[in-house]
Amino acid sequence: MKYVYDLHKTMLARNLILIYEGEFTQEITKSVLAMAERNMDSMGEESSIKRKVFNVMVECLQNIVKHSDEYNPLTEKRHTAIFMIGKHDEEYIITSGNPIKNENVDGLRERLERINGLDKEGLKTLYKEIIKNTALSDKGGAGLGFVDMARKSGQKLEYDFEKMNDRYSFFSLKTTISRSTTGE
Amino acid sequence: MEILNLEGAEDTPKIMLDKANGIFEISGRSLPEDSAEFYQPVLDWLEAYGASPNPKTEFVFKLEYFNTASSKLILDILSKLEDIDGMTVTWYFHEDDEDMEEAGEEFSELVDIPFEFKTY
Numbered sequence: 001m002k003y004v005y006d007l008h009k010t011m012l013a014r015n016l017i018l019i020y021e022g023e024f025t026q027e028i029t030k031s032v033l034a035m036a037e038r039n040m041d042s043m044g045e046e047s048s049i050k051r052k053v054f055n056v057m058v059e060c061l062q063n064i065v066k067h068s069d070e071y072n073p074l075t076e077k078r079h080t081a082i083f084m085i086g087k088h089d090e091e092y093i094i095t096s097g098n099p100i101k102n103e104n105v106d107g108l109r110e111r112l113e114r115i116n117g118l119d120k121e122g123l124k125t126l127y128k129e130i131i132k133n134t135a136l137s138d139k140g141g142a143g144l145g146f147v148d149m150a151r152k153s154g155q156k157l158e159y160d161f162e163k164m165n166d167r168y169s170f171f172s173l174k175t176t177i178s179r180s181t182t183g184e
Numbered sequence: 185m186e187i188l189n190l191e192g193a194e195d196t197p198k199i200m201l202d203k204a205n206g207i208f209e210i211s212g213r214s215l216p217e218d219s220a221e222f223y224q225p226v227l228d229w230l231e232a233y234g235a236s237p238n239p240k241t242e243f244v245f246k247l248e249y250f251n252t253a254s255s256k257l258i259l260d261i262l263s264k265l266e267d268i269d270g271m272t273v274t275w276y277f278h279e280d281d282e283d284m285e286e287a288g289e290e291f292s293e294l295v296d297i298p299f300e301f302k303t304y
Contacts, residue, residue, distance in 0.1 A: 136220055
């Protein structure tokens with residue numbers, strides 16, 4: 001039973017206020033959002049910071065909902081992802097991790113590198129270009145989620161790909177939102 | 185013309201489209217699971233309205249939050265509004281919500297409709 005205490009200590013050490021591991025659906029997304037909102041409300045968080053955290057959370061969670069079917073539960077053992085929020089004195093850290101197909105790693109890495117290579121104006125231009133010229137995907141995504149997360153956070157997106165097996169890699173994504181309201 | 189009246193929910197906005205009373209408003213939060221499906225009735229309603237619109241139409245957006253999939257559909261709605269004569273858009277944002285203000289400015293740059301900005 002020591003793992004319970006170990007997990008508890010890890011959460012405290014990393015200032016994690018919420019972890020969800022499991023299947024991701026729209027209903028789960030709403031529940032996780034409601035919990036995080038209540039948590040921020042009870043701590044008296046500034047509304048502008050709350051909105052940014054909410055914003056990044058939605059894009060992050062809905063990304064997982066839309067892409068989780070890539071991990072087929074009939075052929076693989078598990079079909080889950082992880083989402084967490086860390087709250088520090090200076091910032092909120094929103095992280096997620098989910099399996100993606102190995103063949104999609106390079107394309108995803110390129111998109112994220114392109115976004116991280118842009119400044120505020122560049123991101124705005126890219127956003128407008130995508131919204132004008134791109135139709136919704138068959139999964140209902142606008143292709144704008146990462147761009148929006150980068151814009152709302154005002155900081156670079158951090159990411160990593162860890163190879164799981166010859167078919168899947170684990171994609172981790174970290175977005176930081178500053179708690180100082182003065183600037184970006 | 186029939187009124188389109190959708191109650192808001194935690195992930196969908198409140199929508200009121202009422203030609204007779206001149207009320208055209210989308211408000212609240214928009215993060216539906218399937219934004220295209222959710223907004224289709226609005227696009228259909230506007231298509232019909234466009235055939236015989238009121239002389240003047242003030243379309244109000246009073247959104248607290250919308251996700252990126254909704255932003256694509258908001259642009260689709262605005263593109264429909266663009267084709268209707270006498271159209272103006274009033275874009276409300278909370279007074280400390282710069283992101284919502286900026287989002288409205290960006291939409292106003294993407295379509296040829298007069299935008300008015302107001303805080304609440």
